[in-house]
Amino acid sequence: LNAPQLLVIGGVAAGMSAASRARRLDPELEITVLEKGPQVSYGACGLPYFVAGKIQASELIVHDAEFFREKRGLDVRTGMEAREIEMGRRRVRAVSVETGQEHLFHFDRLVIATGARVAWPAIPGLLQAPGTKPLPHVFPANTFADTTALDAYLRRSGARHAVVLGGGYIGLETADALHDRGLEVTVVQKTDRILRPFDDEITLRVEQALAARGIALRKGAAALAVTESEVISDAGRHPAQIVIVAAGLRPNVDLAEAAGVTLGPTGAIAVDDGMRTNIPSVFAAGDCAESTHLLTRRPVWIPLGTTANKQGRIAGENAAGPGGRARFAGVVGTMVTQLCGLECARTGLSEREAEDGSFRAVSVEIEQYTHAKYLGAGKLYVKLIGEPGSGRLLGAQMAGPSAGKRVDVIATALCARMTVEQLSQLDLSYHPAVAPVWEAVLVGAHELLKKM
Amino acid sequence: LNAPQLLVIGGVAAGMSAASRARRLDPELEITVLEKGPQVSYGACGLPYFVAGKIQASELIVHDAEFFREKRGLDVRTGMEAREIEMGRRRVRAVSVETGQEHLFHFDRLVIATGARVAWPAIPGLLQAPGTKPLPHVFPANTFADTTALDAYLRRSGARHAVVLGGGYIGLETADALHDRGLEVTVVQKTDRILRPFDDEITLRVEQALAARGIALRKGAAALAVTESEVISDAGRHPAQIVIVAAGLRPNVDLAEAAGVTLGPTGAIAVDDGMRTNIPSVFAAGDCAESTHLLTRRPVWIPLGTTANKQGRIAGENAAGPGGRARFAGVVGTMVTQLCGLECARTGLSEREAEDGSFRAVSVEIEQYTHAKYLGAGKLYVKLIGEPGSGRLLGAQMAGPSAGKRVDVIATALCARMTVEQLSQLDLSYHPAVAPVWEAVLVGAHELLKKM
Numbered sequence: 001l002n003a004p005q006l007l008v009i010g011g012v013a014a015g016m017s018a019a020s021r022a023r024r025l026d027p028e029l030e031i032t033v034l035e036k037g038p039q040v041s042y043g044a045c046g047l048p049y050f051v052a053g054k055i056q057a058s059e060l061i062v063h064d065a066e067f068f069r070e071k072r073g074l075d076v077r078t079g080m081e082a083r084e085i086e087m088g089r090r091r092v093r094a095v096s097v098e099t100g101q102e103h104l105f106h107f108d109r110l111v112i113a114t115g116a117r118v119a120w121p122a123i124p125g126l127l128q129a130p131g132t133k134p135l136p137h138v139f140p141a142n143t144f145a146d147t148t149a150l151d152a153y154l155r156r157s158g159a160r161h162a163v164v165l166g167g168g169y170i171g172l173e174t175a176d177a178l179h180d181r182g183l184e185v186t187v188v189q190k191t192d193r194i195l196r197p198f199d200d201e202i203t204l205r206v207e208q209a210l211a212a213r214g215i216a217l218r219k220g221a222a223a224l225a226v227t228e229s230e231v232i233s234d235a236g237r238h239p240a241q242i243v244i245v246a247a248g249l250r251p252n253v254d255l256a257e258a259a260g261v262t263l264g265p266t267g268a269i270a271v272d273d274g275m276r277t278n279i280p281s282v283f284a285a286g287d288c289a290e291s292t293h294l295l296t297r298r299p300v301w302i303p304l305g306t307t308a309n310k311q312g313r314i315a316g317e318n319a320a321g322p323g324g325r326a327r328f329a330g331v332v333g334t335m336v337t338q339l340c341g342l343e344c345a346r347t348g349l350s351e352r353e354a355e356d357g358s359f360r361a362v363s364v365e366i367e368q369y370t371h372a373k374y375l376g377a378g379k380l381y382v383k384l385i386g387e388p389g390s391g392r393l394l395g396a397q398m399a400g401p402s403a404g405k406r407v408d409v410i411a412t413a414l415c416a417r418m419t420v421e422q423l424s425q426l427d428l429s430y431h432p433a434v435a436p437v438w439e440a441v442l443v444g445a446h447e448l449l450k451k452m
Numbered sequence: 453l454n455a456p457q458l459l460v461i462g463g464v465a466a467g468m469s470a471a472s473r474a475r476r477l478d479p480e481l482e483i484t485v486l487e488k489g490p491q492v493s494y495g496a497c498g499l500p501y502f503v504a505g506k507i508q509a510s511e512l513i514v515h516d517a518e519f520f521r522e523k524r525g526l527d528v529r530t531g532m533e534a535r536e537i538e539m540g541r542r543r544v545r546a547v548s549v550e551t552g553q554e555h556l557f558h559f560d561r562l563v564i565a566t567g568a569r570v571a572w573p574a575i576p577g578l579l580q581a582p583g584t585k586p587l588p589h590v591f592p593a594n595t596f597a598d599t600t601a602l603d604a605y606l607r608r609s610g611a612r613h614a615v616v617l618g619g620g621y622i623g624l625e626t627a628d629a630l631h632d633r634g635l636e637v638t639v640v641q642k643t644d645r646i647l648r649p650f651d652d653e654i655t656l657r658v659e660q661a662l663a664a665r666g667i668a669l670r671k672g673a674a675a676l677a678v679t680e681s682e683v684i685s686d687a688g689r690h691p692a693q694i695v696i697v698a699a700g701l702r703p704n705v706d707l708a709e710a711a712g713v714t715l716g717p718t719g720a721i722a723v724d725d726g727m728r729t730n731i732p733s734v735f736a737a738g739d740c741a742e743s744t745h746l747l748t749r750r751p752v753w754i755p756l757g758t759t760a761n762k763q764g765r766i767a768g769e770n771a772a773g774p775g776g777r778a779r780f781a782g783v784v785g786t787m788v789t790q791l792c793g794l795e796c797a798r799t800g801l802s803e804r805e806a807e808d809g810s811f812r813a814v815s816v817e818i819e820q821y822t823h824a825k826y827l828g829a830g831k832l833y834v835k836l837i838g839e840p841g842s843g844r845l846l847g848a849q850m851a852g853p854s855a856g857k858r859v860d861v862i863a864t865a866l867c868a869r870m871t872v873e874q875l876s877q878l879d880l881s882y883h884p885a886v887a888p889v890w891e892a893v894l895v896g897a898h899e900l901l902k903k904m
Contacts, residue, residue: 013889046824046884059826294879306882309889329877336883345881372498374511404886405854408861408878415878416868425781426860426867427746429797430758431788432498434856437465437761 003028006319007092007105009082009255010113011035011065012044013305014286017312018111019074022320029320031074032105034094036081039144040065045305047147052177057148077103085110085259087279109281109319112261112269113312114252116287116303118142121165121247125226137228138243141174150242159241160184163231165223167194169337171246172206176339178244179215186216186238188223188231190247197335198397199350201365201383205399209340249303251288264290266301273327275315283319285311292330294415295349295394296357300331307331332414333395336404345407348395348414351385359387361394364447368440370402372432380406384420384444388452391419396441409441420448455480458771459544459557461534461707462565463487463517464496465757466738469764470563471526474772481772483526484557486546488533491596492517497757499599504629509600529555537562537711539731561733561771564713564721565764566704568739568755570594573617573699577678589680590695593626602696611693612636615683617675619646621789623698624658628791630696631667638668638690640675640683642699649787650849651802653817653835657851661792701755703740716742718753725779727767735771737763744782746867747801747846748809752783759783784866785847788856797859800847800866803837811839813846816899820892822854824884832858836872836896840904843871848893861893872900 006022008015011033019033033040041062049055065076079097086093092105118140120126126138134140137157139150153159160183164175167189175185187194187210194217195203210217221235231238251268253261262278264270269284271277273292277284286308290299311328318324334347354361363385369377380400386393396410413423424445429435458474460467463485471485485492493514501507517528531549538545544557570592572578578590586592589609591602605611612635616627619641627637639646639662646669647655662669673687683690703720705713714730716722721736723729725744729736738760742751763780770776786799806813815837821829832852838845848862865875876897881887 043824043884043889045882046826049824049826049884055826304882306880306887306889306891310877329874329879331879334879334881336881336886338883338885343886347879347881372495372501374498374507375501402857404881404883405857408880408891409864411879411881412861412864413868415874416865416870418868422781422867425762427781427783427786427799427863428758428860429786429788429799429856429863430497430756431790431856432495432501433790434788434795435758437495437758439758439860 003030004108005106006031006109006111007107008033008111008113009092010115010286011040011076011078012042012115013308014312014315015111015113016041016068017309018113018283018285018316018319019068020072021313021316023072023074025317025320033068033074033076034080034082034092034105035076035078036097037143037145038078040068040076040078042144043305044142044144047141047144048173048177050147051141051150051174052180054180057144057151060144082255085255087259110283111315111319112256112277112282112284112288113286114255114288116249116251118245119248119250120245121223123223123226126243126245137241138226138245140245142170142249153242154181157241161239162242162244163188163238163240164244164246165231166246166248167217167219168246168248169195170249171244172339173337174244174246175215179213183242184239186218186240188221188233188238189217189219190222192220194219195337197333197346197350198344199352199383202344202346202397202399205381206339206342206344209342213340215340249287251301251303253288256284256288264299266290266299268301270299274318274324275311275328276318283315285315291328294330294332300333302331302333304335329415332411334407334411336407338404342399343401343403344399345403346395346397347407347411348393349385350395350397354385354394359394360389361385362388362448362451364444364451366440366444366447368438368443369436370400371434371436375432380440382440382444384441384448386420386448386452391421391452393418393420393423406440420445420452424449455482456560457558458483458561458563459559460485460563460565461544462567462738463492463528463530464494464567465760466764466767467563467565468493468520469761470565470735470737470768470771471520472524473765473768475524475526477769477772485520485526485528486532486534486544486557487528487530488549489595489597490530492520492528492530494596495757496594496596499593499596500625500629502599503593503602503626504632506632509596509603512596534707537707539711562735563767563771564708564729564734564736564740565738566707566740568701568703570697571700571702572697573675575675575678578695578697586697589693590678590697592697594622594701605694606633609693613691614694614696615640615690615692616696616698617683618698618700619669619671620698620700621647622701623696624791625789626696626698627667631665635694636691638670638692640673640685640690641669641671642674644672646671647789649785649798649802650796651804651835654796654798654849654851657833658791658794658796661794665792667792701739703753703755705740708736708740716751718742718751720753722751726770726776727763727780728770735767737767743780746782746784752785754783754785754787756787781867784863786859786863788859790856794851795853795855796851797855798847798849799859799863800845801837802847802849806837806846811846812841813837814840814900814903816896816903818892818896818899820890820895821888822852823886823888827884832892834892834896836893836900838872838900838904843873843904845870845872845875858892872897872904876901
């Protein structure tokens with residue numbers, strides 16, 4: 001009698017969380033993880049620090065494959081690319097990246113954690129030939145392998161100018177990192193808005209920070225062609241011995257879709273709150289899967305490491321045995337980025353998102369010291385968004401020192417479906433070294449109440 | 453026809469908040485504030501930084517009396533000590549501290565914001581004579597006037613050794629400040645526990661921090677006598693050219709009690725959620741008043757600047773007119789202190805408080821990096837307390853970098869009456885510069901769930 005086989009496709013955040021959780025709950029299960037890259041379990045969000053030359057790539061590796069094999073008893077296969085899920089035969093066909101040899105992996109239960117990839121824009125000069133690999137000076141910037149290759153190229157090429165295609169947070173963090181590394185950087189952004197999850201009050205501050213640091217931003221500039229030495233956009237010619245492609249992410253769902261797994265309205269894999277797909281014993285988690293937004297109750301696709309780890313944990317628990325009843329509570333869209341030293345955070349709905357949805361929204365803006373001015377505190381900008389009538393808190397956007405963790409109070413309040421009135425009364429911490437008597441979110445809540 | 457008279461006794465946090473709020477709501481009201489000290493509206497919690505010599509006393513003054521007179525139209529009387537509330541005649545008898553002259557102030561509505569005072573222990577040698585002023589080298593350490601006098605004495609006396617009587621947060625912060633100023637400091641604590649709002653896991657860390665810095669702590673040591681050069685306790689003789697009295701705070705309720713205002717079980721003034729006392733049109737707010745604890749639903753007395761400001765705002769709104777319907781939501785016991793560079797924070801019930809109350813309590817302890825280790829993050833210690841059966845979150849205690857603001861997530865969760873399960877699923881912010889993928893409170897919540 002064989003132990004049940006749990007197969008996990010993808011070994012970064014969600015995949016390794018799922019495998020580890022399943023192992024903890026069932027020591028007998030046979031668990032195999034297929035990862036096409038050279039590394040499992042690395043901190044992808046830290047890649048810009050490696051690009052900037054501030055840390056070693058190895059510092060991003062939480063645990064290596066050896067650790068998972070020896071300490072957790074997981075059969076981890078790096079350099080093993082899944083090519084097809086043969087759902088009827090309950091097996092996955094995979095190929096060794098190194099040798100090209102084909103392998104078959106049986107499963108009783110499957111966790112799909114194939115992540116996301118950079119969307120490849122149709123710009124001449126990015127690829128060696130249509131449908132093939134990027135040219136040697138063109139890099140996506142979201143995996144360990146891509147970034148290691150970029151680093152090696154930076155070392156040997158002596159490139160002095162870079163163009164980043166895309167003004168989302170990955171593009172901007174990479175631009176910031178390349179600037180830290182000493183390159184002249186231009187960000188080319190197709191639309192007239194950068195950092196879409198943020199409202200204009202925040203993106204304006206980011207644009208000022210980019211300008212102050214000397215990073216050029218060309219908004220509303222469609223890239224037309226890429227050569228070995230420049231990017232040509234409808235806004236001009238931008239010198240570039242290196243081109244970074246960061247024009248958005250797409251969920252990696254090809255394998256799943258081809259095997260009959262249902263996708264949701266966002267294009268990512270549709271899952272229930274137990275991370276179950278439409279196919280029995282097949283789960284999905286992480287950047288390839290949807291989440292439920294707790295404010296809109298609609299499916300959203302917000303690829304983030306922290307959500308990936310949580311979903312992976314739920315998928316692993318439910319995949320460990322038929323009795324698994326773990327449920328993923330959903331997300332409220334909490335997100336942080338740090339650009340040119342400016343910390344930006346958001347949670348809930350932006351004012352634009354609220355208006356685009358079915359919410360009436362009002363907002364206020366305030367600035368408040370993060371703690372006692374006499375201890376050298378800086379000011380934090382806070383925009384709070386609420387729904388008049390219902391009194392409900394809808395979201396917050398912050399920029400400045402400590403924005404990243406300060407937004408957690410709002411995220412918690414949103415998860416609890418608090419009103420702005422309730423927010424205004426929270427018993428938050430106070431001490432000259434950590435907060436003003438009237439914490440920024442309390443001041444904002446009082447101001448917002450006047451409009452509700 | 454005269455405008456109604458609002459009289460406020462006490463002009464620090466609650467008093468000035470009440471007066472300012474009432475003024476904003478009713479520009480016609482005649483508002484008088486009586487403050488016995490030389491300054492209104494100062495940040496008392498920052499006094500240790502002044503004692504340490506890190507800031508000027510003037511930096512603690514948020515606004516001076518002139519500001520409130522001219523910009524807010526408040527009749528602010530500093531150096532004016534209220535002596536009696538003549539409730540039947542709706543007036544307060546007060547005395548000028550400088551001239552000794554008596555003044556009478558009529559009121560239609562009254563806000564009592566008389567604050568708290570240092571409890572004076574019955575130790576021979578503290579006072580010039582029984583019932584009189586402290587000896588010249590003996591100082592309480594909680595008002596602007598006390599601390600300015602202490603500073604002047606430090607400058608002229610050349611004192612090298614100090615003893616602090618009392619190991620609460622005010623005593624310990626003052627000890628830390630005196631050490632920063634170059635004195636040899638001994639803290640003499642009567643019982644065997646310091647920092648009572650914290651559980652032993654935290655106080656042990658504080659004791660280690662004190663020892664590492666070279667501040668002597670004598671626990672379980674009753675002070676027996678004080679001389680000009682030493683404090684004699686049952687643990688020995690402690691050199692002291694300066695003695696700080698910080699053996700606990702008491703609400704200043706003498707005036708109110710003598711006028712028939714009802715006190716609550718804590719000894720502070722009993723108020724409803726509109727900050728109303730038992731006497732019509734008489735309100736109380738700040739360190740002289742009780743709050744309702746949101747977990748126990750019982751009255752508590754937790755004197756803190758942030759609560760004082762909030763209560764003052766409510767009292768001011770309701771005192772501004774008979775239609776005032778502002779309500780104070782209550783507290784969950786959030787508190788922060790910073791000692792010898794160690795940030796300590798707590799909220800909700802400590803394990804001891806939970807057990808002393810009617811709660812069954814279990815707890816877990818974890819340590820987690822505050823953000824990415826490769827960016828030089830330190831570790832935060834977190835103890836989480838929950839109630840098995842109900843699944844309810846009861847409280848948290850934290851020590852380490854960012855404890856002060858990290859505790860706010862728990863405070864918010866407690867205000868929302870969250871379960872530990874709900875806490876474990878919060879969509880908190882993540883970025884290598886601000887948080888690990890698994891935030892400390894999430895790790896703690898997962899651990900605590902195993903015991904629930």
